[in-house]
Amino acid sequence: xxxxxxxxxxxxxxxxxxxxxxxxxxxxxxxxxxxxxxxxxxxxxxxxxxxxxxxxxxxxxxxxxxxxxxxxxxxxxxxxxxxxxxxxxxxxxxxxxxxxxxxxxxxxxxxxxxxxxxxxxxxxxxxxxxxxxxxxxxxxxxxxxxxxxxxxxxxxxxxxxxxxxxxxxxxxxxxxxxxxxxxxxxxxxxxxxxxxxxxxxxxxxxxxxxxxxxxxxxxxxxxxxxxx
Amino acid sequence: xxxxxxxxxxxxxxxxxxxxxxxxxxxxxxxxxxxxxxxxxxxxxxxxxxxxxxxxxxxxxxxxxxxxxxxxxxxxxxxxxxxxxxxxxxxxxxxxxxxxxxxxxxxxxxxxxxxxxxxxxxxxxxxxxxxxxxxxxxxxxxxxxxxxxxxxxxxxxxxxxxxxxxxxxxxxxxxxxxxxxxxxxxxxxxxxxxxxxxxxxxxxxxxxxxxxxxxxxxxxxxxxxxxxxxxxxxxxxxxxxxxxxxxxxxxxxxxxxxxxxxxxxxxxxxxxxxxxxxxxxxxxxxxxxxxxxxxxxxxxxxxxxxxxxxxxxxxxxxxxxxxxxxxxxxxxxxxxxxxxxxxxxxxxxxxxxxxxxxxxxxxxxxxxxxxxxxxxxxxxxxxxxxxxxxxxxxxxxxxxxxxxxxxxxxxxxxxxxxxxxxxxxxxxxxxxxxxxxxxxxxxxxxxxxxxxxx
Numbered sequence: 307x308x309x310x311x312x313x314x315x316x317x318x319x320x321x322x323x324x325x326x327x328x329x330x331x332x333x334x335x336x337x338x339x340x341x342x343x344x345x346x347x348x349x350x351x352x353x354x355x356x357x358x359x360x361x362x363x364x365x366x367x368x369x370x371x372x373x374x375x376x377x378x379x380x381x382x383x384x385x386x387x388x389x390x391x392x393x394x395x396x397x398x399x400x401x402x403x404x405x406x407x408x409x410x411x412x413x414x415x416x417x418x419x420x421x422x423x424x425x426x427x428x429x430x431x432x433x434x435x436x437x438x439x440x441x442x443x444x445x446x447x448x449x450x451x452x453x454x455x456x457x458x459x460x461x462x463x464x465x466x467x468x469x470x471x472x473x474x475x476x477x478x479x480x481x482x483x484x485x486x487x488x489x490x491x492x493x494x495x496x497x498x499x500x501x502x503x504x505x506x507x508x509x510x511x512x513x514x515x516x517x518x519x520x521x522x523x524x525x526x527x528x529x530x531x532x533x534x
Numbered sequence: 535x536x537x538x539x540x541x542x543x544x545x546x547x548x549x550x551x552x553x554x555x556x557x558x559x560x561x562x563x564x565x566x567x568x569x570x571x572x573x574x575x576x577x578x579x580x581x582x583x584x585x586x587x588x589x590x591x592x593x594x595x596x597x598x599x600x601x602x603x604x605x606x607x608x609x610x611x612x613x614x615x616x617x618x619x620x621x622x623x624x625x626x627x628x629x630x631x632x633x634x635x636x637x638x639x640x641x642x643x644x645x646x647x648x649x650x651x652x653x654x655x656x657x658x659x660x661x662x663x664x665x666x667x668x669x670x671x672x673x674x675x676x677x678x679x680x681x682x683x684x685x686x687x688x689x690x691x692x693x694x695x696x697x698x699x700x701x702x703x704x705x706x707x708x709x710x711x712x713x714x715x716x717x718x719x720x721x722x723x724x725x726x727x728x729x730x731x732x733x734x735x736x737x738x739x740x741x742x743x744x745x746x747x748x749x750x751x752x753x754x755x756x757x758x759x760x761x762x763x764x765x766x767x768x769x770x771x772x773x774x775x776x777x778x779x780x781x782x783x784x785x786x787x788x789x790x791x792x793x794x795x796x797x798x799x800x801x802x803x804x805x806x807x808x809x810x811x812x813x814x815x816x817x818x819x820x821x822x823x824x825x826x827x828x829x830x831x832x833x834x835x836x837x838x839x840x841x842x843x844x845x846x847x848x849x850x851x852x853x854x855x856x857x858x859x860x861x862x863x864x865x866x867x868x869x870x871x872x873x874x875x876x877x878x879x880x881x882x883x884x885x886x887x888x889x890x891x892x893x894x895x896x897x898x899x900x901x902x903x904x905x906x907x908x909x910x911x912x913x914x915x916x917x918x919x920x921x922x923x924x925x926x927x928x929x930x931x932x933x934x935x936x937x938x939x940x941x942x943x944x945x946x947x948x949x950x951x952x953x954x955x956x957x958x959x960x961x962x963x964x965x966x967x968x969x970x971x972x973x974x975x976x977x978x979x980x981x982x983x984x985x986x987x988x
Contacts, residue, residue, distance in 0.1 A: 315790050321797040328801075359786050386786035408792035408819050411800045474853040517860055521868030521907070522852040527860060 307422075308332045310349075312342040312365065313357040313384065322355070325411040331418075339363035346372060346379075353380040353421055355414070356401075358387065366399045373400035380421035384409070416472065423469060433468040436513040436528045440468045449512045459484050460503045463496075467516065467526040476523035500524055545721055546714070553710040560706050576682065577652045580665035583680035587620050593672025601631045619662070621679045630676065640679040641666055653681075660684070727751030731760060743771040743835060777833035785826045792819055817947075824949040827886065828935070831956045834883070841984040842881035843874040845909045851888045852907055855896070863901040866892075870909040877913040877981035879961040884981070887957040888915055890950040891977050895919035897946060898975065913983040918976040923969035932967070954979070 309326060313319040314337045323333045334349070336342045339360045346354070346368070354372075358365040369381055383404040403417050423442070433440045439448045445461055447454045456464065462484045467475055480496045504516045513529045586607070592600050601622065603611075611618050611633040621632040623643040632638060640662060641653045651666045664681025731747045738745045746764045749757060796815050802808040849868055856866040877884075888907070895905040898921030908916040924932060931937050933955040936948040958965045958979055966978040 315794070318790060318794045318797065321794060321801070325797060325801065386789040387782050406823075407789035408796045408815065411797050472857055474856045476849070476853065517856070517865075519852060519856045519866050519868070520904075521872075522849055522856060522866065525856055525860065527857070530860075530863070 307352045308334065308349075309418075310334050310336065310342065310345060310351040310354045312336050312339070312354065312360065312368070314338065314359070314361050315357075322411075322414075326415070326418075329415045337361070339365065339368055342368050343371070346377070351379055353382060353418060355382050355384060355418070358383060358385040369399045369401055380418075382414070382417055382421060420469070433471065435468060435471060435526060438468075438507070438512045438514045440465060449507070449510045452510075454506070454510060456503070456506060459499050460506065463499050463503055464526075467524060471526060474519055474523045474525045478523075480524065541725060542718060542721060546718060549714045549717060553707070553714060557706045557710055576663065577665060580652070580663070580680045580682065581650060581667060583618070583620070584665050584667045584678045587622070587680060588667065588669040588671065588676075588678045591622065591669070591671045591676065591678070593674070597672070597674075599630060599671055599674060599676065617683055619664075619681050619683070623677045623679065625675045640664060640681045643677055653679075655681075724753060727753070728756060735763070737838075738767065743767060743774055774833045774835070777829070781826060781829040781833065784829065788822045788826070789819075792822065821947045821949070824947050824953060827953050828949060828956065831883075831953065831960065834880075834960065836880050836883070836960055838878070840878065840880055841876050842879055842884055844877045844884065844913060844915055844981060845871050845873065845875045847881050847884045848888055848907050848909050848915055851885050851892060855889060855892045859892075859896050859905060862896060864896050864899050865902075865904040866907070867904050868907045868909070870907075871911055875909055875911055875913060876984045878984045879963075879981055883957050883960065884915075887954045887979060888917065890954045891917040891979070894950050895921070895975070895977070898922060913981040914978055915981075916976055916978040918970060918974060920970075920972075920974040923973060923975045924967050929967050933965075 307330070309331050311319060311322055311326070311333050313322065313335070316337065319335045319337065323335055326333050331352075334345060334351070336345055337360075339362045342354075342356075342360075356365045356369060365383065369383070372379065372381065380402045381400065383401040384407060385404060386407045402421050405414060405417060432442060437450045439451070440446070441448070442465070445465060447456055447461065447464055463480060466480060466483045477496055480500070481491050484499065485491050485495070500516060500518070507514060507516070515527055515529045517525045517527065519525060587601070587603075590602050590604075590607070592602055594600055599622070611620055613633070613635060619633045619640050621634065621639040621641075622630045623639045624630055627643040629637055629639045629643075632640070634640065640657075641655055641664070644651075649668045653664060653666055655662050661684040662681045663684050664679060666677050666679045669676055669678055727748075731752060734745060734747055746767060747760050749760060749764070752760050792815065796812070796819075799808050799811045799815060802811070852866050852868045859866045892905060892907070895917050896919070899905050899919040900921065903920040906916075906918050908914075908918070910916075928939070932939075933951050934948075935952040937952075938946050938948040940946075954977075955965060957963075961981055963982070964978075964980045966980070968976045968978070970976050
């Protein structure tokens with residue numbers, strides 16, 4: 307899978323390439339907006355990692371052009387400017403995600419995978435948390451390689467939570483995901499499914515925990531073992 | 535010296551004073567002119583009379599003169615009438631003829647006098663006013679005097695003078711008052727662009743440095759002031775811009791090397807060294823990030839028309855911070871309003887403030903406790919923890935930059951709360967710090983609600 311990295315700092319660029327290579331990605335490294343434009347015209351990339359501060363122009367203009375041509379390539383913006391306006395304008399210009407420097411390489415890879423895993427983007431056949439695995443192709447959850455039987459709605463909830471590993475999924479997102487836009491949703495329906503799923507997972511020995519963030523949503527994470 | 539609040543009141547007061555002085559001076563001047571005119575008429579009449587008298591001087595064969603007055607003139611100068619008097623004096627100062635009983639001249643004879651002379655004298659307590667002319671009749675030089683007793687002056691002339699003060703004199707006052715009102719109207723009109731400019735100027739503040747006062751309608755006299763204000767605003771704006779650019783450059787120059795450092799450390803072989811270095815880089819990154827936040831906030835401006843959903847801002851912060859809190863063994867809960875709470879301000883900045891409050895709370899909360907966010911419909915967001923609380927003495931200190939209760943505490947930069955305070959300032963929001971009844975600190979930010987329902 308080929309990625310385009312547009313970053314003017316050569317050292318950082320090399321380090322990113324090295325890190326991404328370890329994570330299984332091939333990269334093209336470009337340092338200017340002009341080169342990036344030319345490359346995007348001719349080559350199709352799985353995703354673009356775009357630094358906003360380029361010597362010959364603002365990275366955002368590349369992004370705007372890309373979106374103007376209805377190019378759906380996921381773009382992950384890197385910015386040194388954590389500035390309020392920068393972030394807002396970055397996302398408005400069509401960035402799929404952004405990371406403020408200094409970022410963890412791990413975080414970059416995670417965000418990248420989240421983008422590549424979006425519907426319409428193909429990557430990774432399965433998601434893992436501790437001993438829990440979720441196969442995205444046949445929507446099958448397994449614990450310690452043992453396939454589990456879950457109801458379709460429990461499966462939907464689990465899939466959503468696992469796709470957003472390490473991030474909070476709002477209650478609203480869960481509702482939309484399992485019930486779609488149709489029909490009335492009982493106010494505690496999501497809680498019920500999450501509760502059942504939680505019980506199922508713990509009964510089957512999954513070393514994961516579904517946290518409820520009151521008033522916000524849910525988050526799945528590796529079970530924390532407090533040192534005794 | 536009286537200080538006037540407004541130009542109009544200054545004009546009105548000064549104008550009233552000017553009107554009063556002018557009307558007095560004008561009346562005086564007019565009455566003086568009128569007196570001059572009546573005196574002139576009188577003097578001319580007296581000269582006429584003297585000339586008429588002179589025509590009736592007839593030289594005799596013996597070289598002497600005789601005065602042959604027709605009956606009407608005799609009546610005019612008769613003693614019973616008493617109003618007019620005449621005398622003819624020769625160059626020796628001898629009275630030749632006189633209408634007066636004692637045959638004295640009306641005015642003392644003066645050979646050096648000019649051809650025509652207007653004189654005044656007092657006789658028997660009465661003011662006598664008249665003319666004396668030099669005439670040569672039959673080779674003899676004589677002075678013919680005609681005079682009038684002013685006590686008996688023509689009644690008509692007196693009436694005119696009196697009438698003038700009664701009616702004509704007063705007309706100056708209303709005329710001047712009309713002028714005053716007209717002037718006020720003119721000035722108000724002339725100052726209208728200034729008033730409009732002031733209204734525009736009222737919108738200028740740290741949030742709006744892009745506004746300039748319009749110069750087109752401004753009168754030339756005030757234009758230098760207005761353009762000076764505009765230039766000052768330009769400099770202010772420039773200052774803000776320089777600060778923003780500096781912040782952006784500094785961010786790039788600081789964060790890119792940190793990224794490189796971090797990535798290098800992440801690819802180190804020794805995981806223990808990597809972890810230690812990683813924590814150092816994290817701490818360094820936090821300080822850099824917060825310093826840049828502060829620098830950015832110094833030059834940040836809020837559009838006064840901007841509104842944000844406080845509930846959503848809180849929810850986003852809670853979503854963002856929950857994984858970090860869980861990692862550290864603290865829980866997050868979002869309570870209170872579930873519907874949008876619209877407040878005035880910038881959503882991103884509100885999130886920053888709430889996030890800093892939350893990070894602060896998480897740091898001070900004991901393990902396995904809940905850090906709660908409470909959003910209220912009145913635009914208040916409260917972040918509360920079960921930590922040690924904030925003592926009264928510390929309530930001011932905690933908002934100071936780099937202040938820390940424990941300088942060795944990990945993860946604290948001492949900048950978070952100063953960022954919160956700065957954001958609150960920019961939003962005109964009130965910060966409240968309380969200790970909870972059952973222990974713990976409670977930080978509230980009350981934003982200005984924006985009555986928006988959509």
